[in-house]
Amino acid sequence: MHTTWQETLGLRWPVAQAALGGGISTADLAIAVSAAGGLGTIGLMPETEFAAEIARASRELDGKPFAANLLMPLLRRGHVRACVEHRVPVVSVFFGHDPAMVRQLKDAGCYVIYQVGDEAEADRVLGDGADALIVQGCEAGGHVRSTQRLANLLPRIRRRHSNVPVLAAGGIFDAASARRARELGADGVAAGTRFLLTPESHAHDDYKQALLDASETLLTDLFGLGWNAPHRVAPNAATRRWCRADARAPRWLAGLNTLFEGPSRLLPLSAAASLIRWEQPGLPLFGPFPFSRQMPAGRGDVAPLYAGECVAQIADIRPAADVVRELGTAFAGPAAGTGDGPAAP
Incomplete structure (x- = not known):
């Protein structure tokens, strides 16, 4: 058998x-x-x-x-x-x-x-x-x-x-x-x-609502500070402000993200995650840490809203x-x- x-x-x-x-x-x-x-x-x-x-x-x-x-x-x-x-x-x-x-x-x-x-x-x-x-x-x-x-x-x-x-x-x-x-x-x-x-x-309620409202996703490298690799997200204020027509980050920003990979691995993970407190849509230093329940409201503008293409077909919690x-x-x-x-x- x-x-x-x-x-x-x-x-x-x-x-x-x-x-x-x-x-x-x-x-x-x-x-x-x-x-x-x-x-x-x-x-x-x-x-x-x-x-x-x-x-x-x-x-x-x-x-x-x-x-x-x-x-x-x-x-x-x-x-x-x-x-x-x-x-x-x-x-x-x-x-x-x-x-x-x-x-x-x-x-x-x-x-x-x-x-x-x-x-x-x-x-x-x-x-x-x-x-x-x-x-x-x-x-x-x-x-x-x-x-x-x-x-x-x-x-x-x-x-x-x-x-x-x-x-x-x-x-x-x-x-x-x-x-x-x-x-x-x-x-x-x-x-x-x-x-x-x-x-x-434990995704933040605002994150969940953003996904319920989403009709598309982007494959980008925008949220790559310390880990410059492709990721799929729902659009937010950061992607609308900084992503190019092909959904990628500006080349200079991708280079900065890669440069920070080595130093970021020397930090305790809790310290690296706490950097999200300093993120804002107008300052393109976006890390990979998602919008969790522990974060204050409003972080959905700058945190990656990770989601697969199927999000457009999901309508409920x-x-x-x-x-x-x-x-x-x-x-x-x-x-x-x-x-x-x-x-x-």
Whole structure:
């Protein structure tokens, strides 16, 4: 009998909540998703808070699996230490490589899922020891590793790594989009924007409303101070003021963002995140930290409003458990064009 990845982890549904960093996906969201039978994920935040949220999720879930995310450009030693010391069941990794870190996590008993943006990166992380892949299409929100749409990329990685669990990310927000991902060959889905728009997410209410009002997104590099990489956001005052016609930042600003990458990694993550207090639409020094519940109102003009293209099709705030069940049911019957499929739990 074939054992699916979710059965290996003890999940009811093959649904992962994508990591929403900067204090957006705390233990509240991760617990709600995992309690509903999916895989909740604690996003990256300053080390002390990260460890505390992991401890709370572990305590309240009482053996149910959850994940913690290691976002490589913002990683500090304390993040890895928290995952190892608390023996987090699943660790998701994104936007960078460290084979020694992967070995350390696996030695601690962690199941390692790597989010990748192309075939070469999939080959590399599996060689490093990753247990599963999240294949990200360029329609995804937040930082974007891929230059290809999910429908083009996922089948190629599926064929290349037929025996590895592959989850789909980018444009997953309802049962129909989850079914399409399954038909492309996905063993499960990872959703971000849809889980951000839940009561359990710690995105600021103004951020959530901005996404509910959004009809488009931009792939830009504007919010790149300290991490100059492409990211998909909903428009705000900063993008309207500074983005060029192609949605990119002015070249001089992109250079400044890159220049600050090295020094920013010497700062405690809490200090780097606090720089948002000095941001304003007329001063283009915009960092990657999102508009969380902990920030004062009005920061939506200058903070990145991360969102995937699917945001234009989401019109409500919905409990995380409902999202898990809706996405999960797409995997409950036979896949299109096959005579079999995982049985409904």
